[in-house]
Amino acid sequence: MVKTEIGYTTVDAITVRGLNLANDILGKFDFVDMVVLTTMGRKPSAQEKVMLNLLLVTAADHGLTPSALSARLTYLGAPEALQGAVASGLLGAGSVFLGTTQNAAQMLIDGAQGLSDASDEQAVAKAAADLVASMKAARRPVFGVGHPIHVNGDPRVPVMREISQAEGFYGIHWRLMDAIAAHLQSLGKRLPMNAVGACAAIIADMKLDPLLGRGLMLTGRCAGLVGHILEERATPIGQELWDLVLSQDPRNEVP
Amino acid sequence: MVKTEIGYTTVDAITVRGLNLANDILGKFDFVDMVVLTTMGRKPSAQEKVMLNLLLVTAADHGLTPSALSARLTYLGAPEALQGAVASGLLGAGSVFLGTTQNAAQMLIDGAQGLSDASDEQAVAKAAADLVASMKAARRPVFGVGHPIHVNGDPRVPVMREISQAEGFYGIHWRLMDAIAAHLQSLGKRLPMNAVGACAAIIADMKLDPLLGRGLMLTGRCAGLVGHILEERATPIGQELWDLVLSQDPRNEVP
């Protein structure tokens, strides 16, 4: 049957997950409450809210990432359609950037299948080594490690680990992710854990669906992209960026 | 120069609006704080946070709206790319649905140009009548009024008005929007204020940029769409929806 359990509408009321939107939700739910209500049909705990805010904040953009650039270049051609610029920026959230949180969380969940005791450091280390070996055998990248700029370690990771510990979400998947990074270091690879790895560990230790993990990254980034477009309208760089690119090829004549 | 004031990155630190992301922001800013930091470079007041949460919660989807349907139909063909399904759903946030919050806020800001005293009910009523007349003359729709289902009034509007009053954001634009709806009623038109009108009044009375208004709608809806896709994966309706559509034309043979 073509219907949704998320909500329905009558002449006088909108019902979302069994609650009356006007009377029970507006002014009483903040955005993170609503994210959890919409996606899971319940309210988050205080600890979960801290973590969900952390994930959304981490995903909001900083600097001129490919998604911010794509959004700005799209806005340059279609300033009348903000939704197109934002959509353009979100479309890069795939298996390599941002969306990779989903892949990394799934990797951790699969890799931790056989682990029952989070405090068994040896078992966790073995699972990490097995996971790295199996990814290598399948010629697939290990998710959640390495960063082109933060080569000595991603500055976000220690803070995210501390918050996870404080809120009770430093579980088997965080330990596995830590063990993966340690194992790679022992192999002589300069691939410290990055923010994607930390986000993925949090999602897995919160028992969230990895698909929701990617969804949270999209939601957080959405806000970041809006910030970039507001700046682009006020002090545009899109045209200069285009000229800069053209100027790299001496065959082009740039104004 | 091709640069952004939003942030920059060094080997050891990420700076967002002059703050150190790891030390000053993570765990200390919630998502709404981050939205305001990213887009306006400051922290919101407690009252602003209530209102921003209200806007984001209102924008999150309920029921099978066109954007939810578009996202689900896209997911049906490309389940490996959540970002595409979400982008597809956001792309409908234009001048008719959702994105229209921007248009409505701009309409209110323009319409309130000459008004200095919010308590001058007569002046507000005249501005409302002028605005309706000028939109009609330009053959453009009045934004923020009318609803196909909530024909007796949108149930969200009274609650949103109360919250705006409680938080100190019931100003000249809210009054103008109320006066527009009253004027349309006096003309015998069944066009009560809808949630878009309320969102637009809030944005204008908060002195937010109308473009940010559309951006907040996109951000809130992003979360709602993720909820729809999670349900679509668990209990799919996309294929049934397709069959339902085909069955409307008796020339089609549907399985």
Add this chain to the structure above:
Amino acid sequence: MVKTEIGYTTVDAITVRGLNLANDILGKFDFVDMVVLTTMGRKPSAQEKVMLNLLLVTAADHGLTPSALSARLTYLGAPEALQGAVASGLLGAGSVFLGTTQNAAQMLIDGAQGLSDASDEQAVAKAAADLVASMKAARRPVFGVGHPIHVNGDPRVPVMREISQAEGFYGIHWRLMDAIAAHLQSLGKRLPMNAVGACAAIIADMKLDPLLGRGLMLTGRCAGLVGHILEERATPIGQELWDLVLSQDPRNEVP
């Protein structure tokens, strides 16, 4: 270096793949010539042009497919941005619909690796059986077979096979695709070859890149979606479609 071999621009001329756009291309290249020039840097043979036209024509939409529905629902909200409606429709071209041509072509190329003699029917039949078995073992679907409506066989396939034979592109991949369908029939499965299978066989036998295969599907569909939006503007069905969906859930009150 940030540059492209596709083209560059001076004050007086635009160069595309070494040709002067104004003097050498405009009026002398038709669209299919340009597709080949842009993607492969050469001109197509007469036989290739027949096949590329066939692929583009096949990909153009017919009827209310999910991509046409998604485009129409997006247009309903944002009629000022045709590009958003078209993008929305294209985003469903993933691993399940339309884009699956790429996956199917790759499957055929991989499956035909060890085959050297296209006329060795036994070897082809064995490769087909091996491929079906390995897909089953990996719990992955066999691409290019089965259709929800054309349960007795996709009417496009015989015509596409004939044209491929006439133009000299009925090679090892077409034979492998035919053998896969035959093998599935011998297993008692009602999964005849569909248009995706035929498109994939053509792409593989033309030695085109499977990624270009998906690209051709997107290009052809783009035109089909434009047709749907033109009709949607003239005789809209988007709102009725929305009402139809809402009416499926008796809890909704629909106008």
Add this chain to the structure above:
Amino acid sequence: MVKTEIGYTTVDAITVRGLNLANDILGKFDFVDMVVLTTMGRKPSAQEKVMLNLLLVTAADHGLTPSALSARLTYLGAPEALQGAVASGLLGAGSVFLGTTQNAAQMLIDGAQGLSDASDEQAVAKAAADLVASMKAARRPVFGVGHPIHVNGDPRVPVMREISQAEGFYGIHWRLMDAIAAHLQSLGKRLPMNAVGACAAIIADMKLDPLLGRGLMLTGRCAGLVGHILEERATPIGQELWDLVLSQDPRNEVP
């Protein structure tokens, strides 16, 4: 009623605009025939085919335009979803680049309303001057003129004019567009006609719907973007482009 006149499907046949897809269309219609069948329900004349090919070829990308850059940056993050990269590139086809063909064609159609005799040069010149004046009064840009690089004139325009004349499509809208450029020159503005102006004149003189004009631009560009992505996969520049951008702000530390 939720149905389309474009086509329908039975167990044994697909019907498009009243024709049997397998028997009447495949192998008999080339892509441009199919574009016209899908969008207008008829076959194009030989002259129309020349012009439609010209429009599609002109729209295919050359060099690193914003749409090509956006597509490449999106592909960098989500190489598994070509459709997302292409959609990202198309989303910039708005009122400033590419999609502006629609706006320009509408401008010419509106501006030529009162003109009955194409050979009345004085009347055309007056209409051009009126149009420029009214756009200025409305603070809207004149579409179809000016180019950041081709400051002495767009090299595509003379060739497109000649082809239009040869095929019988140099009518009132072409003359008006030429007169607009001449009028701007007489005002001392360095704004010669650009390719968008020529495309718009062609669309208007072919009596095509301006919306279809934008649709043809999207379809042609779609092929160009596929070419860019094929090159990006073979010889990637996305990461270098990102580094190049970051290096513009000395506060960033780039690898």
